[in-house]
Amino acid sequence: MSLSSRSLSEFDYEATLAGCAAGDRAAMQRLYTQEGARLLGVVERIVRDRALAEDIVHDACVNIWTRAASFERKLGSARGWIYSVARNLALNAVRDGHREVAVDDETAAALDARASLEAWHDMADAFAWQDSAGRIGPCLEQLEPVRRNCILHAYVDGLSHGEIARRLDAPLGTVKAWIKRSLAALRECMA
């Protein structure tokens, strides 16, 4: 962990993306060597299929290469942009594969009205999230474990609202509300 963290801070993602934008293949190869395994890990966790995950990382590399010039450094980090390309392809692949039954929020809220939130208060953490670096750590800690699990199941496992509800055996409307409020809390905490 410490080794890869150090290499994260030593690797110049912005310069590497600039190299890709300029057509420097060596820059693309450096990026692949640096992030290929991590990108594949992230994508495979979402799509749960190795062959499809490799297809998506391939597409992500080609997209990164062709769209590197469109990266706007003032909006965020180069590494964040690289991961967004791969995650979006992976999320599109799993979301397009399932047509979720839409339940409007009010109906869901009514259905959930009798559901008690108490049962989830002392739920165990599903992720060793404390290892994750960065400013989000202390902010995640402020969330109740069950809400933290919702966020992590969504981001890391690529689960939809419905899938999270089934995984946690919690009502759909409750999961939606938890995620909405948790995102607002995280944003406020990290401001």
Add this chain to the structure above:
Amino acid sequence: MNSKAPPGIPPDIHELAGEYVLGTLSASSRRGVEARLGSDAELRAAVQAWEDRLLPLAGLAEPVTPSPQLWRRVERSLDTLETTPRRAARPKPWWRDWNNLALWRGLTAGGFATAALLAALLLTRLVEPPPVTRFMVVLVAPDDKAPGWVVQAGASRQIELIPLGTVDVPADKALQFWTKADNWSAPVSLGLVKPGQSLKVPAGQLPALQPNQLFELTLEPRTGSPTGRPTGPIRYIGRAVQVL
């Protein structure tokens, strides 16, 4: 912030961006966000801020060592791109015109299909992001991989099957067009095809197109398959590739 939003009003931009990055939006809402990103700088900034906020969580997925072939595939794709002008002129270039069938008809030799398709797909990405998810499929003959037809689908909510050349079909037979997504139990007929003519299918008759969705043309009796399922040999086959 939430209390300000009356019911029925779209969520605020940070909430929408957060759910988009988190991955909890439905397929159609995701497309809605993607369609706005090109023109909505505020949403783009909100999305990128969320990408950075949540990025450390990507470290929770264990790295997976890619197969040695993966980088070679990437290299081949980048090679293909480099044989075409990387920074093309601003006006609509000839290769962006999907209706320019001369391009596709020229590609009758097997093996060129993938390379040419990839180049065309990627070059479209260089110019401007299209507002909706679009798909392209090249249908090839199963034996020699010679491309015979192109399927395109996009904003018009219509699937179009376009011939790249002429095909010989026995007088008592017809080509029938089928599609099947991974999670469907059986292929669905999209109709009979006249050799050398394009076929337009309103996509409203179908669920949304999916990446990797299978398309094929089978040889059937002149009036179509008697069973509602493909019965004859596959003449052309291909899978949908998402065009970003």
